[in-house]
Amino acid sequence: MGLFRNLKTAPVEKRVSEELKERLAATEKAPFGFAPYNPENAEKTGYSNYSYWGSTFRVFFKNKLAVTLLSVLVVLLVFTFIQPHLPNQYPSNLIINHPITGMQMSNVQPSFTTVKAKAPAGVELIVTPYENDEWSAVSNVLADLKARTKFQVIEYGEDFCKVQYGDVIGYVKNDFSTKLKLPDDPLAVPYESRSNFKIKLYSTPNDYTSNGDELFVETKYLKIEGDKAVTTAECELRILPSSAPFLFGTNNLGQDLWALVWSGTRTSLLIGFVVAMIEAFIGIIVGVLWGYVRKLDRILTEVYNVIDNIPTTIVLILIAYILRPGVGTLIFAMCLTGWVGMARFIRNQIIIIRDRDYNLASRCLGTGTLRVIYRNLLPYLVSVITLRMSLAVPGAIGNEVFITYIGLGLPVSIPSLGNLINVGRKLVSTSQSYQLIFPTIVLSIITISFYIIGNSFADAADPKNHL
Amino acid sequence: MLKYSLKRLASSLLTLCIIITVVFVLLRQMPIEGYFDNFEKADAATINAKLEQLGLNDPIPVQLWNFFKGLLHGDLGTSSRYSAGASIADIIANKAPVSIKLGVMSLALSLMMGIPLGTAMARSKGKFWDRIGTMYIVFINAVPAAVYYIFIQMYGANALRIPMLFDENNLVTWILPVFSMSLCSTASYAMWLRRYMVDEMNKDYVKLARAKGVESKKITMRHVFRNAFVPMVQYIPTSLMYTICGSIYIESLYSVPGMGGLLVDVINRQDNPMVQAIVMLYSCIGIVGLLLGDLLMTVIDPRITFAKKEGAR
Numbered sequence: 001m002g003l004f005r006n007l008k009t010a011p012v013e014k015r016v017s018e019e020l021k022e023r024l025a026a027t028e029k030a031p032f033g034f035a036p037y038n039p040e041n042a043e044k045t046g047y048s049n050y051s052y053w054g055s056t057f058r059v060f061f062k063n064k065l066a067v068t069l070l071s072v073l074v075v076l077l078v079f080t081f082i083q084p085h086l087p088n089q090y091p092s093n094l095i096i097n098h099p100i101t102g103m104q105m106s107n108v109q110p111s112f113t114t115v116k117a118k119a120p121a122g123v124e125l126i127v128t129p130y131e132n133d134e135w136s137a138v139s140n141v142l143a144d145l146k147a148r149t150k151f152q153v154i155e156y157g158e159d160f161c162k163v164q165y166g167d168v169i170g171y172v173k174n175d176f177s178t179k180l181k182l183p184d185d186p187l188a189v190p191y192e193s194r195s196n197f198k199i200k201l202y203s204t205p206n207d208y209t210s211n212g213d214e215l216f217v218e219t220k221y222l223k224i225e226g227d228k229a230v231t232t233a234e235c236e237l238r239i240l241p242s243s244a245p246f247l248f249g250t251n252n253l254g255q256d257l258w259a260l261v262w263s264g265t266r267t268s269l270l271i272g273f274v275v276a277m278i279e280a281f282i283g284i285i286v287g288v289l290w291g292y293v294r295k296l297d298r299i300l301t302e303v304y305n306v307i308d309n310i311p312t313t314i315v316l317i318l319i320a321y322i323l324r325p326g327v328g329t330l331i332f333a334m335c336l337t338g339w340v341g342m343a344r345f346i347r348n349q350i351i352i353i354r355d356r357d358y359n360l361a362s363r364c365l366g367t368g369t370l371r372v373i374y375r376n377l378l379p380y381l382v383s384v385i386t387l388r389m390s391l392a393v394p395g396a397i398g399n400e401v402f403i404t405y406i407g408l409g410l411p412v413s414i415p416s417l418g419n420l421i422n423v424g425r426k427l428v429s430t431s432q433s434y435q436l437i438f439p440t441i442v443l444s445i446i447t448i449s450f451y452i453i454g455n456s457f458a459d460a461a462d463p464k465n466h467l
Numbered sequence: 468m469l470k471y472s473l474k475r476l477a478s479s480l481l482t483l484c485i486i487i488t489v490v491f492v493l494l495r496q497m498p499i500e501g502y503f504d505n506f507e508k509a510d511a512a513t514i515n516a517k518l519e520q521l522g523l524n525d526p527i528p529v530q531l532w533n534f535f536k537g538l539l540h541g542d543l544g545t546s547s548r549y550s551a552g553a554s555i556a557d558i559i560a561n562k563a564p565v566s567i568k569l570g571v572m573s574l575a576l577s578l579m580m581g582i583p584l585g586t587a588m589a590r591s592k593g594k595f596w597d598r599i600g601t602m603y604i605v606f607i608n609a610v611p612a613a614v615y616y617i618f619i620q621m622y623g624a625n626a627l628r629i630p631m632l633f634d635e636n637n638l639v640t641w642i643l644p645v646f647s648m649s650l651c652s653t654a655s656y657a658m659w660l661r662r663y664m665v666d667e668m669n670k671d672y673v674k675l676a677r678a679k680g681v682e683s684k685k686i687t688m689r690h691v692f693r694n695a696f697v698p699m700v701q702y703i704p705t706s707l708m709y710t711i712c713g714s715i716y717i718e719s720l721y722s723v724p725g726m727g728g729l730l731v732d733v734i735n736r737q738d739n740p741m742v743q744a745i746v747m748l749y750s751c752i753g754i755v756g757l758l759l760g761d762l763l764m765t766v767i768d769p770r771i772t773f774a775k776k777e778g779a780r
Contacts, residue, residue, distance in 0.1 A: 305486075314742070394609070402611075448605050
């Protein structure tokens with residue numbers, strides 16, 4: 001106690017000392033006594049079953065968020081590899097054309113099904129010849145009328161008016177896109193009318209084929225007479241004669257975005273992993289030697305200054321010119337410019353620990369340099385090295401996006417997340433913004449997972465956290 | 468200290484010369500087709516004449532010597548293809564100020580946002596501020612910068628009702644570019660400051676201060692923060708000086724007439740004098756910035772000295 005009384009603990013102290021006195025009085029035994037001498041105690045040695053990696057993984061798996069993201073990442077990885085073998089998948093570089101018109105199915109919105117409209121029974125349709133027996137190509141466009149063509153309105157409707165054009169009776173759309181010229185009382189049929197725009201003459205008051213392309217319906221639902229058909233039951237009109245939907249839509253060329261995204265993820269992940277591995281390998285070797293062997297420090301610092309200041313763009317352009325652009329070229333270029341950062345980082349860490357007492361002791365005992373590096377230095381750095389490596393994968397993917405942005409990346413024929421994001425970036429304010437959103441979501445999931453897993457693993461690998 | 472700085476400066480000059488030489492040699496390896504607009508139609512005489520004019524037919528040591536001679540006279544050369552005949556010093560002097568202004572403002576903003584965030588994250592470790600800050604950092608690292616810059620431009624311009632493109636005289640248009648540029652640095656500063664502060668808070672002197680009953684706030688600001696900030700200072704002069712490089716994304720998005728895409732552009736056009744001049748400029752900045760950073764660290768923390776200590780191996 002002495003000179004200072006701690007005001008906060010004084011009442012507690014009093015209570016504790018009183019309780020202690022009571023308990024001692026209750027036991028009737030002296031609180032301290034001599035311990036017996038047992039010579040066998042000298043033979044007992046301490047045994048600790050502490051295992052570094054065991055404790056690391058134990059602490060890591062306690063972190064629920066990291067484990068969840070790890071499983072998400074594993075599922076994603078497995079999915080990217082089994083995706084081409086699932087049913088109803090389009091090949092990633094296949095340009096999908098409409099079977100009748102031959103035009104590319106570009107910029108189709110994403111949806112879970114290929115059904116465009118459902119037709120009830122009794123609808124009359126025009127049939128276009130199509131060689132598949134199971135499917136028929138139908139449309140309900142009787143004719144394409146030029147602007148300002150005149151026709152007689154027989155019945156007026158809010159959406160569709162029944163008109164007579166020559167000797168054909170059909171329907172035309174009555175909305176802002178056609179702006180039919182109507183008299184003051186539109187219900188007083190018949191009268192002449194026209195539109196200032198091109199309009200289509202439909203056979204039924206529906207606009208199934210709004211852009212003029214044929215839709216497809218299974219033949220069993222139609223009763224075909226010549227080039228006209230009547231639906232016999234409620235059937236679905238599809239944009240393509242198959243039920244494989246465009247889950248992410250299609251891009252400007254008509255390629256399925258779902259297949260492109262997964263193929264691109266494969267490529268980007270491959271680039272990321274290979275670059276991270278090679279960078280780590282070369283970077284650790286050079287960095288350790290740079291930091292530990294004092295004679296090499298000056299030379300390597302000069303080399304580092306030179307390499308760091310050469311713009312990577314020049315190196316990339318030269319390599320892309322010498323070896324044709326491709327995945328291998330990109331990996332080579334990124335490794336060539338990336339190992340320097342890792343080496344410098346490792347060198348900084350080694351400089352911090354190289355003069356510590358345990359290393360001094362090892363040197364005094366005559367331990368060789370390699371063994372000191374391998375047994376003393378590197379295990380200390382496991383936590384920071386794994387953090388850097390796990391950040392290197394999303395870093396490589398982000399680097400690839402940047403390289404593609406300045407035009408030096410993979411050619412467009414090899415899909416990758418960088419390519420997809422750069423193409424989608426220009427479409428963000430249009431109705432095709434899905435072409436940016438889906439690749440970005442996949443990229444973000446990958447990056448976030450790697451980041452959090454890396455951080456959690458680095459925290460777990462720090463022995464201070466092994467409880 | 469002075470001797471150390473002078474030694475560093477001398478070796479920096481040597482490094483600079485090596486860098487220029489290496490870039491020189493690399494640039495001469497570029498395909499000859501790049502120097503001409505229609506290579507297939509030109510015949511051998513024209514090609515030779517153009518190469519002669521560009522000074523590319525001389526052997527490399529002669530070209531190097533010419534370049535250094537011009538450099539010593541303060542002449543950075545004239546651009547050959549980017550804007551033919553214009554003095555490079557003029558081109559850079561026109562474009563640099565805007566980039567520097569934007570960069571300095573965004574650096575100040577990111578320091579003002581990042582340091583309080585990092586401190587709050589370290590103090591409330593595991594609780595509210597830490598979670599929010601971590602989510603922010605993870606988001607910035609995960610989503611490619613190109614993507615959220617576009618979203619900020621679109622929605623920010625709509626919400627604040629300001630024009631989307633940058634106009635130097637209209638102060639309101641400065642908000643979005645500066646803000647977007649500072650996001651990435653804020654995340655970086657917050658993350659590193661949090662890490663250093665958490666490391667400091669585990670040290671023994673902090674435990675002693677707590678045991679003595681010093682208020683938590685005093686411990687944080689007077690002891691922990693000052694020690695944790697030291698490793699971060701060395702990056703600030705470099706960041707300050709690299710503002711001249713400009714950010715290629717921001718400048719192309721907001722049509723800022725700055726230095727942003729200049730380097731990539733002139734490399735693609737194979738305008739050798741400009742590439743050499745710009746590379747030299749950036750290298751100078753990098754080396755000086757590194758030196759200033761180390762000096763700043765020794766100023767702030769007297770324990771750090773780069774001179775040789777006795778007892779070191």
